[in-house]
Amino acid sequence: MNQETKPQPPSPTEGVKERSRGLRGTLEQSLRDQLTGQLAADDQSVIKFHGIYQQDDRDRREARERKKLERDYSFMIRLRLPAGEITPAQWLGIAHIAQASGNGVVKITTRQTVQIHGVIKSKMKPTMQSFAALGVDTISACGDVNRNVLAGAHPSISPFHAEVQRFAAAISEHLLPKTRAYSEIWLDGEKLSGDEPEEDPLYGKHYLPRKFKIALVIPPINDTDVLANDIGLIAVEEKGKFTGFNVAVGGGMGTTHGSPDTYPRLATTIGFVPKDKTLEVVWQITAIQRDFGNRSDRKLARLKYTVDRMGIERFKEELHTRLGYALAPARDVAFTARADLLGWQQDQEERWYYTLFVENGRVVDAPGYALKTGLCALAQSGLCGFRFTASQNIMLTYIAPENRAKIQALLEQHGLAQAEFSPTRQEAIACVALNTCPLALAEAQRYMPSFITKIEALLEKHDLRDAPISIRMTGCPNGCARPHLAEIGLVGRSLGHYNLHLGGDALGLRLNRLYAENLDESGILAALEPLLAAYAKERRGGERFGDYIERKGIAA
Ligand code: SRM
Ligand code: SF4
Numbered sequence: 001m002n003q004e005t006k007p008q009p010p011s012p013t014e015g016v017k018e019r020s021r022g023l024r025g026t027l028e029q030s031l032r033d034q035l036t037g038q039l040a041a042d043d044q045s046v047i048k049f050h051g052i053y054q055q056d057d058r059d060r061r062e063a064r065e066r067k068k069l070e071r072d073y074s075f076m077i078r079l080r081l082p083a084g085e086i087t088p089a090q091w092l093g094i095a096h097i098a099q100a101s102g103n104g105v106v107k108i109t110t111r112q113t114v115q116i117h118g119v120i121k122s123k124m125k126p127t128m129q130s131f132a133a134l135g136v137d138t139i140s141a142c143g144d145v146n147r148n149v150l151a152g153a154h155p156s157i158s159p160f161h162a163e164v165q166r167f168a169a170a171i172s173e174h175l176l177p178k179t180r181a182y183s184e185i186w187l188d189g190e191k192l193s194g195d196e197p198e199e200d201p202l203y204g205k206h207y208l209p210r211k212f213k214i215a216l217v218i219p220p221i222n223d224t225d226v227l228a229n230d231i232g233l234i235a236v237e238e239k240g241k242f243t244g245f246n247v248a249v250g251g252g253m254g255t256t257h258g259s260p261d262t263y264p265r266l267a268t269t270i271g272f273v274p275k276d277k278t279l280e281v282v283w284q285i286t287a288i289q290r291d292f293g294n295r296s297d298r299k300l301a302r303l304k305y306t307v308d309r310m311g312i313e314r315f316k317e318e319l320h321t322r323l324g325y326a327l328a329p330a331r332d333v334a335f336t337a338r339a340d341l342l343g344w345q346q347d348q349e350e351r352w353y354y355t356l357f358v359e360n361g362r363v364v365d366a367p368g369y370a371l372k373t374g375l376c377a378l379a380q381s382g383l384c385g386f387r388f389t390a391s392q393n394i395m396l397t398y399i400a401p402e403n404r405a406k407i408q409a410l411l412e413q414h415g416l417a418q419a420e421f422s423p424t425r426q427e428a429i430a431c432v433a434l435n436t437c438p439l440a441l442a443e444a445q446r447y448m449p450s451f452i453t454k455i456e457a458l459l460e461k462h463d464l465r466d467a468p469i470s471i472r473m474t475g476c477p478n479g480c481a482r483p484h485l486a487e488i489g490l491v492g493r494s495l496g497h498y499n500l501h502l503g504g505d506a507l508g509l510r511l512n513r514l515y516a517e518n519l520d521e522s523g524i525l526a527a528l529e530p531l532l533a534a535y536a537k538e539r540r541g542g543e544r545f546g547d548y549i550e551r552k553g554i555a556a
Contacts, residue, residue, distance in 0.1 A: 008296035016045045017144065018205050022179035022197025023049045031185075037073035037121055049145060049207070050182055051078045051138025052124070055117070059435040074118045076436060077102075077127065078141040082172040083151035083165040083216075084112030084388035085397075086136065088379035091386045093134040095363075095376055101127040106372075108361035108392045110429060110481060111213070112224075113141065113148045117436050128186035139182050144207040146175035146286060150215035150224040152235075153340070153389040154355075155347035155397075158218045160242035164235050167278065168216050174279050175214075175286060177203050202287060209293030210301035212286060213252075215390070216245070220336040224390045225508040227251045227266040228482050230303040231285055236272060236331045244274040246330045249285060249315065250307035253479025256299055257493065264484035264511055265304040270316050271327025284322045288315070335507045339427050339468070340391050344404075352399040354384075354407060357421055360430045360445040361392030374414030383407055391429060423468035424459060425452045429482070433475025433492065440475035442492025448473050451490075451521070458529055462536040469545045470506055473498070484511045487546030488528070493518045500524055502531075503549040512546065513555040 019025070025046035030039040039047060044054045056071035064072060079094070086094070094114060098106045103118035119127050131138065141148055151168035155161045178200040183189030192198075197205070216233045217226040226232035232248035251267030273281045285303075292310060294301045307315050320326045342355045358371065365372045375394070378384060383403040384396040399407055411417035431437070433444035452471065459465050472486035477499075483489035485508045489501035497518045504512035516527050535548045549555055 010295045011298050011301075013045055013144070013298060014206055014295050016042045017207050020046045021181075021192065021195060022200075022205075023143075023177065023181040024179075024185065024192065024197070027181075027185050031121060031124060034122060037070060039121075047075075049140065049143030049177070050185070051080060051141030051143075052076065053078075053142060055436045055438060057435055058438070058440070074120050075124060076115055076117045077119055077124075077131070077138055078109065078115035078148075079113050079131065079136050079138055080141045080148050080172065081113040081136065081388065082149045083168040084153060084390075085165065086386050088382055088385060090134050090136055091379040092376060093130070094136075095372070095379075097127060097130050101130075106363040107432065108358055108363065108388045108394060110361070110390055110392060110431070111148050112150050112153070112388045112390050114388060115141075125186060132187055137182070140176060142211070144210055144212070145177055145203065146172070146208075146212045146214060148172070150217075150229075150390055152216065152218040152221060152223050153387055153395055154218075154221055154223060154345065155351075155353055156341065156345035157221055158235070158237070158242075159348045160235070160237070161218060161347065163242055164216050164218055167233075167275075170279065171214055171216075171282055174283065175202065177207070202283065202290070204290070206290075206295070208286070208290055209295045210298060210303075212289065212303065214282065219333045221341070222335045222338045222508045223340060225338070225482050225485055227508060228253055228485060229267060230289070231282060232267045233278065233282075234269075234333050236333060238331065242275070244272055245278055246333055247271055247273050247281060247285075247327060250304040250312075252302045252304040253482050253484055254302065255477045255479065257477050259299065262299055264479060265308070266509070266511060267304075268307065268312055269330045270312065270319070272330050273327055277323075281319075281323065281327070284319055287322065288318055292318075335509060338506060338508050339470070340389050340393050342393070342426060350401055351397075352401065352404045352407075354396040354399070354411065355389065356394050356396070356411075356416055357419075357426050358393050359421075359425070360428075360448055362445065363394075368415045369419045370414040371416065374410065374416050377414065378407065378410050381406065381410060391427075422452075422456050422459070423466065424455060424471060425449075427468050427470045428452055428472065429486075430473040431475060431480035437475060439478060440492065441494050442475045442496065442498060444473045444475040444481065444492065454521070454525060455528070458525065458532055462532050464532060464536050467539075467545065468506070470504070482508075486512060487544060487549070488512075490524065496520050498524060500527055502546070502555040504546050505550070506544045506546060510546070510550070515555045 030043040053076045098116040101123045102116035149168040149172040213229045214231045215224040215229040218235045233245035248267035248269045255262040289303045387395040430444040430448035433440035470486045471488045472481040472483040473490040475492040490498040500516045501512040502515040
């Protein structure tokens with residue numbers, strides 16, 4: 001028997017899920033136990049399904065270890081916000097909760113939602129109740145279930161933008177687990193009688209083998225990096241009407257250093273689904289992953305590995321059998337951009353929107369750019385809603401034409417309209433990494449701003465100041481900033497050292513390639529400078545840096 005066919009034992013996480021009684025675990029006891037700041041071992045996995053991660057301050061680990069103190073435990077709480085939408089009142093509430101219960105920073109994530117860090121155990125339940133009072137929840141924001149569903153954020157590009165957004169919300173609802181554990185644990189809901197949890201026709205007792213991600217996008221802007229998802233749904237317009245989606249499966253970014261079995265993958269397009277069949281297609285793809293995904297090795301458990309192990313034709317066959325019909329051939333679609341449209345734009349109903357740059361998604365006040373204070377003032381005006389983008393930016397939404405000048409004045413008052421950032425800084429994305437991410441090997445969001453300053457100096461030197469280059473950095477190879485879809489990707493190896501990947505495109509349609517390993521800052525800048533100099537001389541018209549690298553075969 002070869003490795004492929006020999007049955008392997010399920011991973012320990014499978015046992016945790018099975019024992020959890022519908023994601024209850026012993027969370028209530030763990031939360032009550034004030035002798036420690038952490039949760040019981042199983043509960044650390046179970047709580048993820050409730051949108052929460054146990055973390056500790058890694059900057060303080062050694063000092064506390066020396067003093068023989070327990071780690072400085074706290075929790076990160078992530079909201080489920082399909083398509084990234086909230087009201088101004090919800091923004092004010094979230095900002096208040098971050099201040100009162102967390103470390104004061106609202107962090108916009110690469111999946112169109114927000115999370116707060118630093119909530120200690122004793123504040124968890126009241127904090128979750130405060131979120132519920134605002135009308136938001138954190139169900140399935142993490143865990144082996146379908147996560148927050150993304151949708152293209154920019155309304156000016158399409159008349160059916162709002163309809164696609166509603167699809168994101170409908171898919172999110174459709175794939176929610178059936179357990180009432182969330183209401184029971186956090187909101188004092190009715191207790192489960194007996195030990196048997198609620199029946200769940202999709203997730204059963206073992207949920208999915210691994211996290212599961214869905215994004216929707218509206219061409220021509222690939223602002224959700226749709227092909228980085230387990231399921232990508234690309235909205236199709238035919239004869240001026242929104243008819244359905246091209247369906248792509250098996251995207252993902254995560255890899256493990258030194259493990260060639262793991263790899264980033266772009267989702268493969270398998271056909272077209274009309275609007276009215278979208279929910280069932282998504283459900284059945286999720287069910288195939290439930291039934292065929294690897295439950296022994298979590299590193300090889302994402303849908304991308306299932307698709308490659310089965311082969312795309314076999315996967316499609318399985319889907320068609322379950323559906324009882326075949327998907328239609330994929331329609332022609334074209335992408336021409338990915339970056340957020342910063343500044344003002346208008347939708348087809350003449351309402352206005354303003355997208356603000358948020359460096360690495362951290363809502364803080366900086367000199368001359370009072371983002372945190374400004375967003376609160378904008379929310380207090382009640383004249384706009386808020387939407388997060390998958391590039392960690394924030395959009396002010398649904399502004400009536402007569403209120404545009406008032407919003408502009410508030411933006412100017414806080415330095416938000418007049419601040420200038422280079423195009424490369426505006427496109428850059430970094431993941432959280434240190435000091436909260438337990439998996440970080442190197443810095444990312446704390447280091448990225450100063451790294452970009454050095455890149456800006458190089459761009460200035462070579463007369464490239466107006467040439468945007470997409471640069472993405474992660475503190476480890478898990479890929480939370482989608483670094484393999486950047487023109488320059490930096491993937492953390494150890495403190496101060498990164499692998500350098502080059503040659504992705506600016507549209508999120510081509511993966512970059514490993515160019516050099518384990519470089520420190522001076523090594524990265526020394527590797528990039530001659531390439532930028534050559535690009536400045538040899539680029540053709542508006543050719544992007546990543547396309548130049550690809551054309552010259554530099555990272556082949
Ligand atoms: Fe991620 C794990 C942060 C988007 C791939 N990610 C983590 C954890 C929870 C670390 C952990 O497991 O304990 C990080 C928490 C850090 C912290 O302190 O907040 C973390 N991921 C993030 C966020 C906050 C990065 C950000 O700066 O915005 C993003 C939250 C998104 C959200 O709102 O749900 C985030 N993570 C992503 C993305 C991008 C995307 O989905 O478009 C990816 C790559 C796409 C993909 O899934 O393939 C991503 N995160 C991972 C992985 C690797 C999964 C894999 O297939 O191997 C891990 C590790 C894991 O799951 O074991 C991970
Ligand atoms: Fe943490 Fe790695 Fe994700 Fe960055 S890429 S947030 S370091 S898991």
